[in-house]
Amino acid sequence: MDFTFTPVQEALREQAREFLAATPEPTWAQLAELGWTGVSIAEEDGGAGLSFLEEAVLFEELGRALYRGPYFATIGLTLPALLSEDRAAIASGETTWTLALGPLVPDLDSAEHVAIVGGDGIYELEGGERELLAATDESRPLGVVRGGEPGRRLADSTVLAEIEARSQTALALEACGVAWLALEDAIEYASSRVQFGKKIGVYQAVSHPLADAYTRVELSRSLALWAAWCVATDDDQASIAAAAAKSYAGESAVAVCETAIQSLGGIGFTWEHRLQRLYKRALGIESFGTSGTRLRAEIAASLIEQDEASSGSLAPVKVTQGG
Numbered sequence: 092m093d094f095t096f097t098p099v100q101e102a103l104r105e106q107a108r109e110f111l112a113a114t115p116e117p118t119w120a121q122l123a124e125l126g127w128t129g130v131s132i133a134e135e136d137g138g139a140g141l142s143f144l145e146e147a148v149l150f151e152e153l154g155r156a157l158y159r160g161p162y163f164a165t166i167g168l169t170l171p172a173l174l175s176e177d178r179a180a181i182a183s184g185e186t187t188w189t190l191a192l193g194p195l196v197p198d199l200d201s202a203e204h205v206a207i208v209g210g211d212g213i214y215e216l217e218g219g220e221r222e223l224l225a226a227t228d229e230s231r232p233l234g235v236v237r238g239g240e241p242g243r244r245l246a247d248s249t250v251l252a253e254i255e256a257r258s259q260t261a262l263a264l265e266a267c268g269v270a271w272l273a274l275e276d277a278i279e280y281a282s283s284r285v286q287f288g289k290k291i292g293v294y295q296a297v298s299h300p301l302a303d304a305y306t307r308v309e310l311s312r313s314l315a316l317w318a319a320w321c322v323a324t325d326d327d328q329a330s331i332a333a334a335a336a337k338s339y340a341g342e343s344a345v346a347v348c349e350t351a352i353q354s355l356g357g358i359g360f361t362w363e364h365r366l367q368r369l370y371k372r373a374l375g376i377e378s379f380g381t382s383g384t385r386l387r388a389e390i391a392a393s394l395i396e397q398d399e400a401s402s403g404s405l406a407p408v409k410v411t412q413g414g
Contacts, residue, residue, distance in 0.1 A: 096148075099141075104148045111156035119160060119201075123184025128166065136175055137182040143257065147264050147319035151312075154265025154376075155272045157368055159230040164189035164198035167261030169206050171253045172213040172246040177204075191216070191236055192254070193380065199223060199234035207241065211248050214241035228375030230368065253322075256333040259380065260322050263315040263336035266344035266376045270308045273344075273369045277301055277351035280358075297354055304347045311340035331393050338383035338390075344373035 096104070106125070114121065122128050130146045132138025139145075146166060153162055165181060169188040173181070180186040189202035190213075196205065200223055205216040219239025226233045278301060281292035291297050318332035326332070348370040352359035359366050377383065 100145060100148050103145060104152060107149055107152035108155075111152060111158065115156065116159065119187055120184045122160075122162065123182070127162070128184055129178075129182030130166075131170070132178045132182045136179040138178065143260075143323040144319055147260070147316065147323075150261045150264035151268040151315075154268030154372070156268075157230045157365075157372055161187040161189060161198040161202045163231070163258075163261055163265070164196075164202050168192065168197065168254065168258045171250050171257060172206055174243075174245055177245070190254070192258075194235060195224070195233045195379075196236055197231055197233055197379070199236070200232045205236055205239075206245055207236075207239075208248070208251070209241050212244050213246045213248070213250065215243045215245060216240075217242035226375065227378075228371040230372060231375055252330060256318070256329040257322055259333040259337035259386075260315065260318040262376045262379060263311070263318060263333070263340035266337075266340040266373060267308065267312045267315050269369050269373050269376070270304075270311060270340075270344040270347040273348045273351040273366060273373075274301070274304050274308055276366060277304070277354040280355050291354075300350045301354060304350045307343040307347055311336070311343045315340050331390055334381075334386040334390050337380075338386040341373070341377035342383050345370070345377050348373045 107127075110125065111117070119128070126139055127149055129136075129138030130141050130149065131143055132140070134140040150163070150167065165187045169190040170178065170181070172190065173188065177186070177188070181188070186204060187198075187202045188204045188206060189196055189198050190206045190208075192208065199205075199221055205219065205221075206213050207216045216236065216239045220237045221234055222237065223232055223234040278292075281297050281301060282290060284291045292301075314332070314336040318329070318336040320326070321329040321332040348366065352366055352370065355364070355366065358364055361367070381389075
């Protein structure tokens with residue numbers, strides 16, 4: 092099986108990186124004009140009819156660009172719960188959504204509609220009061236919703252597993268984009284900064300942590316892309332793959348940013364450098380939703396359950412001396 096990116100996916104990455112470099116704060120209408128809001132939405136609903144793998148490319152690039160807007164909340168979080176007419180409105184750039192999956196609701200400042208989980212289903216919230224909260228990552232505002240009533244029923248609660256896997260994978264991909272850019276900044280600095288007549292990158296105290304950071308980024312990306320493939324193909328391992336990707340990539344992005352800050356020295360601690368913003372996004376991703384510790388516990392429990400099921404299906408083997 093060939094796991095390399097297709098020409099379409101590579102072209103999408105190139106387009107995304109160029110566009111986000113030229114337009115650091117794009118509007119929702121601009122994203123819709125590029126077709127990004129309808130990537131995995133069916134063609135009959137006005138979308139491109141592609142898959143989550145193409146959206147994975149965008150999540151990684153949007154993370155790298157520290158995009159501020161409701162793309163994660165709408166596409167990464169709420170989309171699986173929405174009805175056909177809602178998806179069509181998203182694809183055309185007419186509306187945005189967020190989902191109150193927990194007490195803290197992402198992108199509450201820019202999402203037009205809020206979905207809530209209640210009883211055995213997911214509903215559109217009618218009314219309610221929004222309150223934005225101070226967050227570590229200013230590029231992803233968080234808030235709480237108080238009051239309001241359940242309106243239209245959007246989906247039943249069985250879609251929550253898909254929502255969780257999709258959102259965790261999207262965050263893992265964002266974390267990969269953040270970590271890559273932080274590592275690139277650190278490598279560029281270590282390759283040009285001279286101390287005691289040598290570039291600081293030749294010193295093991297600088298190069299070894301950067302090498303470790305590189306391995307973290309590579310493994311994070313491998314896990315995130317595996318999770319993206321599982322989500323796109325509705326694989327049975329999607330939940331476990333997403334949990335592994337989110338827990339490792341989120342924590343690794345924080346560690347890579349910390350390594351980059353130390354590698355840059357004084358400039359790495361200043362507000363003027365973008366590293367502090369990358370670090371904040373990494374911290375926000377790591378802390379959003381279920382903690383890495385809890386996710387690893389879920390993975391371990393799943394592996395133990397699989398092992399017990401596998402062992403139970405085999406006949407016991409009798410071992411004798413010398414045989």
